[in-house]
Amino acid sequence: VKQSSQPLKGKLAFIAGAGRGIGRAAALALAERGARIHAVARTESDLASLLEELPGSGHSILTADLSTEAGCETLLDSMRQHRFADIVVANLNVRSQYRRITDEQFSFRGEALADGVAYLTKIAPETLAHQKQSRFGRWIGIGSIVASMGGPGQGLYSAQKKVLESFLITLAVEHGRDGITANLIEPGFIDTHGTRSRYPKERFDKLGSMNLLGRPGKAEEVAHLIASLADPLAGYITGCVIPVCGGTNLSWPLVTVQKQEKPDA
Numbered sequence: 250v251k252q253s254s255q256p257l258k259g260k261l262a263f264i265a266g267a268g269r270g271i272g273r274a275a276a277l278a279l280a281e282r283g284a285r286i287h288a289v290a291r292t293e294s295d296l297a298s299l300l301e302e303l304p305g306s307g308h309s310i311l312t313a314d315l316s317t318e319a320g321c322e323t324l325l326d327s328m329r330q331h332r333f334a335d336i337v338v339a340n341l342n343v344r345s346q347y348r349r350i351t352d353e354q355f356s357f358r359g360e361a362l363a364d365g366v367a368y369l370t371k372i373a374p375e376t377l378a379h380q381k382q383s384r385f386g387r388w389i390g391i392g393s394i395v396a397s398m399g400g401p402g403q404g405l406y407s408a409q410k411k412v413l414e415s416f417l418i419t420l421a422v423e424h425g426r427d428g429i430t431a432n433l434i435e436p437g438f439i440d441t442h443g444t445r446s447r448y449p450k451e452r453f454d455k456l457g458s459m460n461l462l463g464r465p466g467k468a469e470e471v472a473h474l475i476a477s478l479a480d481p482l483a484g485y486i487t488g489c490v491i492p493v494c495g496g497t498n499l500s501w502p503l504v505t506v507q508k509q510e511k512p513d514a
């Protein structure tokens with residue numbers, strides 16, 4: 250099959266959390282391949298600068314907080330006014346007020362688990378109807394390798410990402426015959442504004458080196474897979490959970506030990 254340099258021409262990609270980091274890199278990678286971008290985040294200046302950088306035309310930005318009911322309504326309205334997306338990039342990390350479950354909060358509200366998919370459930374019925382009609386749909390979620398490996402203090406975050414995984418696998422099962430695919434990417438430690446601002450330099454460097462490559466991933470490296478999964482030729486890849494983590498999933502504690510030992514003579 251001859252591959253076009255603009256395989257996504259005519260497709261509209263909605264990206265949740267597109268102002269910075271992985272979402273921004275995904276917007277650029279998808280636009281590079283010809284897609285029109287509908288970029289959503291809370292900070293207008295980030296979206297405005299992205300809009301200037303995006304190649305091609307017909308892109309739009311929306312300032313909305315997708316962790317709120319009002320923000321989800323705004324998103325749905327904007328999609329109804331323009332068009333529903335052919336490609337959905339579910340890149341949002343909805344920060345719950347319960348970042349850590351303490352003893353007092355142990356009876357925390359279970360709904361927090363679904364915070365990361367609430368905006369998706371809002372847009373899913375009409376988006377799927379649109380995608381069924383054109384017999385093309387791509388749902389690409391951004392989970393985390395932590396959800397599969399476990400991590401101290403990451404219980405709620407991991408559980409939210411597993412809810413996203415279940416949501417996507419269900420879409421894959423229910424809509425494969427409509428030409429719709431759904432997959433989850435699990436990034437490892439990626440160098441983004443989010444990780445730079447969350448961790449002091451020393452901790453950032455340590456976390457970024459705990460993988461087979463000894464460096465943090467780049468947002469563009471995750472975006473490369475997002476764009477590949479969006480491609481029409483990726484139509485046979487569905488229901489997958491794909492790590493982009495520099496091999497963090499492959500027994501990294503042993504790699505650390507190995508580095509301290511003298512190589513065999």
Ligand SMILES: NC(=O)c1ccc[n+]([C@@H]2O[C@H](COP(=O)([O-])OP(=O)(O)OC[C@H]3O[C@@H](n4cnc5c(N)ncnc54)[C@H](OP(=O)(O)O)[C@@H]3O)[C@@H](O)[C@H]2O)c1
Nearest residue numbers: 266268269270271290291292314315340341342439441443
């Ligand atoms: N970086 C990593 O090491 C890593 C590893 C594993 C998984 N991930 C996952 O990858 C995704 C992106 O991470 P990142 O590091 O690229 O994040 P980031 O640099 O912090 O960027 C997040 C983007 O999402 C937007 N956003 C956040 N909350 C929002 C809300 N409630 N409504 C609308 N937009 C919102 C942010 O803009 P505003 O704040 O302006 O809204 C920003 O544009 C997340 O789902 C994260 O869990 C990241």
